[in-house]
Amino acid sequence: MKIAVLPGDGIGTEIVEQAVRVLNALDLKLEMETALVGGAAYDAHGHPLPEATLKLAKEADAVLFGAVGDWKYDKLDRPLRPEQAILGLRKNLGLFANFRPAICYEQLVGASSLKPELVAGLDILIIRELTGDIYFGQPRGRRVSPDGHFPGAEEAFDTMRYTRPEIERIARVAFEAARKRNKRVTSVDKANVLETFQLWKDVVTEIGKEYPDVELDHMYVDNAAMQLVKAPKKFDVVVTGNMFGDILSDAAAMLTGSIGMLPSASLNSSNQGLYEPSHGSAPDIAGKGVANPLATILSAAMMLRFSLNQAAAADRIEAAVQKVLAQGLRTPDIHSEGTTKVGTREMGDAVLKALG
Ligand code: NAI
Numbered sequence: 077m078k079i080a081v082l083p084g085d086g087i088g089t090e091i092v093e094q095a096v097r098v099l100n101a102l103d104l105k106l107e108m109e110t111a112l113v114g115g116a117a118y119d120a121h122g123h124p125l126p127e128a129t130l131k132l133a134k135e136a137d138a139v140l141f142g143a144v145g146d147w148k149y150d151k152l153d154r155p156l157r158p159e160q161a162i163l164g165l166r167k168n169l170g171l172f173a174n175f176r177p178a179i180c181y182e183q184l185v186g187a188s189s190l191k192p193e194l195v196a197g198l199d200i201l202i203i204r205e206l207t208g209d210i211y212f213g214q215p216r217g218r219r220v221s222p223d224g225h226f227p228g229a230e231e232a233f234d235t236m237r238y239t240r241p242e243i244e245r246i247a248r249v250a251f252e253a254a255r256k257r258n259k260r261v262t263s264v265d266k267a268n269v270l271e272t273f274q275l276w277k278d279v280v281t282e283i284g285k286e287y288p289d290v291e292l293d294h295m296y297v298d299n300a301a302m303q304l305v306k307a308p309k310k311f312d313v314v315v316t317g318n319m320f321g322d323i324l325s326d327a328a329a330m331l332t333g334s335i336g337m338l339p340s341a342s343l344n345s346s347n348q349g350l351y352e353p354s355h356g357s358a359p360d361i362a363g364k365g366v367a368n369p370l371a372t373i374l375s376a377a378m379m380l381r382f383s384l385n386q387a388a389a390a391d392r393i394e395a396a397v398q399k400v401l402a403q404g405l406r407t408p409d410i411h412s413e414g415t416t417k418v419g420t421r422e423m424g425d426a427v428l429k430a431l432g
């Protein structure tokens with residue numbers, strides 16, 4: 077089982093280090109190879125996704141990714157920015173299905189931004205389409221506006237786009253996932269104003285007919301945002317496009333206590349996957365040894381389960397994380413009165429110990 081380890085920038089290196097320690101402690105035959113990505117790769121090789129890194133990722137059974145990005149790269153041309161590395165990996169590996177489970181662990185009910193009764197027992201799964209939508213649609217660019225409210229003014233434009241096959245495959249992923257859970261899918265769109273999402277809604281409805289055992293409903297994205305903070309437990313599986321999924325999953329993160337708790341998996345059609353925390357490189361706390369490594373450690377667990385067929389090992393990691401939380405250990409992002417504040421490495425140590 078070959079794993080490409082791509083720590084990236086900012087807290088990426090600190091949190092991935094802890095996840096690698098946990099993986100090494102499992103006594104599985106894992107072959108891990110590390111490579112530079114993002115700003116770190118740009119600094120060393122002048123490109124955020126060097127050929128060698130892409131090759132390693134393609135040849136691996138799975139990729140464990142930290143995070144990329146820093147304000148200091150904001151002035152670079154877009155193709156050279158660190159964030160292009162993650163878009164490039166998604167595109168090149170065909171990673172179209174992004175799984176973002178939002179689970180509120182019993183021990184963190186009090187850390188949520190919502191009232192305990194709204195999040196106790198929360199377990200929802202947001203499935204975000206990753207290869208289409210406004211992030212990739214052409215044309216895009218800047219020009220002098222030929223028409224509109226201010227003809228002659230400078231304007232920028234991106235194109236929102238989805239094709240039927242892209243929607244079909246992500247819809248199937250969502251219905252299949254719901255079958256293994258509570259058999260409900262909420263498809264989130266903006267069909268009332270966007271043609272892209274009218275197609276989305278039509279196609280999801282059609283695919284839904286193949287899954288009569290799964291209940292399907294549709295919700296506009298603005299209402300979905302409201303429902304997520306009003307009554308999040310009403311959701312089971314939420315499926316949506318690339319941009320809405322990006323935003324809604326960060327909102328869902330806060331329900332669980334901290335974005336530092338939220339793992340993610342991005343899969344292609346052959347179950348090869350990239351696993352990363354849902355958060356970014358957190359430049360504001362990078363290098364301070366205080367980042368929460370649990371999202372990355374839980375991402376490693378998802379990797380074992382989804383891409384490496386090691387469900388028992390994944391269960392062990394998840395149980396260890398819960399045990400550590402039950403012991404009252406918290407990184408600053410989830411620390412509250414009555415709990416013990418620890419740093420990144422101490423949290424890693426505690427998880428290792430809890431693995432037994
Ligand atoms: P961010 O997720 O890096 O940080 C948002 C806030 O959450 C910050 O206050 C940060 O300190 C905190 N935070 C994030 N992860 C944490 C952790 N593990 N433990 C404790 N606190 C944590 O998002 P932001 O600030 O919008 O972006 C920072 C950089 O990350 C940007 O360059 C952005 O482009 C990049 N980014 C990269 C992603 C990726 O690599 N997949 C995803 C999102 C953003």
Ligand code: MG
Nearest residue numbers: 322323326354
């Ligand atoms: Mg995001």
